[in-house]
Amino acid sequence: MKQQDVKPQSNTQRAIEAMRQMIFAGDLPAGSDHLESELAEQLGMSRTPIREAALTLEGQGLLEMRPRKGVRILPVSPDDMREIYDVLTELESLAAKQAAKRRPSHADLAPLAKAITDMDAALAAGALEDWADADERFHKELVRLGGNSRVRMIVNMLSDQVRRARMITLHMRPIPVKSNEDHRAVFDAIKSGDGDQAHIIHRAHRQAAKDLIVGLLEKHKLSRV
Structure with a gap:
C-alpha cells in the first residue's frame, strides 16, 4: 500500500x-x-x-x-479471569485442531514458527516483556490459522484483559520454559496434520496458564484496590 x-x-x-x-x-x-x-x-x-x-x-x-x-x-478479577480462560481454552483448542486439519503451508506456518523462535530468544536473554509479546503473537497466529472468523472475533474481544493479567503477573511466575515447549509441541502437531494432538496439547497448556494466573492473582490479592 x-x-x-x-x-x-x-x-x-x-x-x-x-x-x-x-x-x-x-x-x-x-x-x-x-x-x-x-x-x-x-x-x-x-x-x-x-x-x-x-x-x-x-x-x-x-x-x-x-x-x-x-x-x-477496573481491577483484574480472578473470577473474571477464570471465565475468560475457560472460553479461550475451548476456542483456541478448537482453532489448533482446525489449523491442523487445514494442513497450512510452510509460508502460512512461518509467523507461528517465528513467534516460537522469538519466545526462545527472549527467555535466553531474560527479556520477559519480549517473551510476553511473542507469546501473544503465537496465540493470535494460532487463531488465525484456525480459519474461523467468529472464533477470532471473540478471542480478540478478550485479548486485552488476558494481556493485562499476564503483564501484572509476568515477574511473579516461574520462567515459562514449559510454555515454550507446549507451543512447539502444538506447532509440530499442526505441521503434521494431527488435529486431535494439537487440541489436547493446547487445551492442557491453556488450563495450566489459567491455574497459574488465577493462582497468582489470588495469592497476591492483585484484584483488590
Missing part, C-alpha cells in the same frame, strides 16, 4: 490506543478514578474522543464509566 493511501488515525482511535497503553503500563492503575477533562488535558484532546474511547474500553472490560464521576479503571 502506498504511503499516501494510509489513512491517519482519528482522535478517537488515538485516544483508545493511548488509554489502553496507560492502563497496561500502570499509569492508570486499577481502582483509580479519572475525569474526562483530566484525561483530555493529559492526552491533548477534546473530551469527545476521550468519551468515545472510554465507551470502547468499557466494552473490553478495562474500565467503567460513571455518570458525573468520569471513568474508573
Whole structure:
C-alpha cells in the first residue's frame, strides 16, 4: 500500500490506543478514578474522543464509566479471569485442531514458527516483556490459522484483559520454559496434520496458564484496590 493511501488515525482511535497503553503500563492503575477533562488535558484532546474511547474500553472490560464521576479503571478479577480462560481454552483448542486439519503451508506456518523462535530468544536473554509479546503473537497466529472468523472475533474481544493479567503477573511466575515447549509441541502437531494432538496439547497448556494466573492473582490479592 502506498504511503499516501494510509489513512491517519482519528482522535478517537488515538485516544483508545493511548488509554489502553496507560492502563497496561500502570499509569492508570486499577481502582483509580479519572475525569474526562483530566484525561483530555493529559492526552491533548477534546473530551469527545476521550468519551468515545472510554465507551470502547468499557466494552473490553478495562474500565467503567460513571455518570458525573468520569471513568474508573477496573481491577483484574480472578473470577473474571477464570471465565475468560475457560472460553479461550475451548476456542483456541478448537482453532489448533482446525489449523491442523487445514494442513497450512510452510509460508502460512512461518509467523507461528517465528513467534516460537522469538519466545526462545527472549527467555535466553531474560527479556520477559519480549517473551510476553511473542507469546501473544503465537496465540493470535494460532487463531488465525484456525480459519474461523467468529472464533477470532471473540478471542480478540478478550485479548486485552488476558494481556493485562499476564503483564501484572509476568515477574511473579516461574520462567515459562514449559510454555515454550507446549507451543512447539502444538506447532509440530499442526505441521503434521494431527488435529486431535494439537487440541489436547493446547487445551492442557491453556488450563495450566489459567491455574497459574488465577493462582497468582489470588495469592497476591492483585484484584483488590
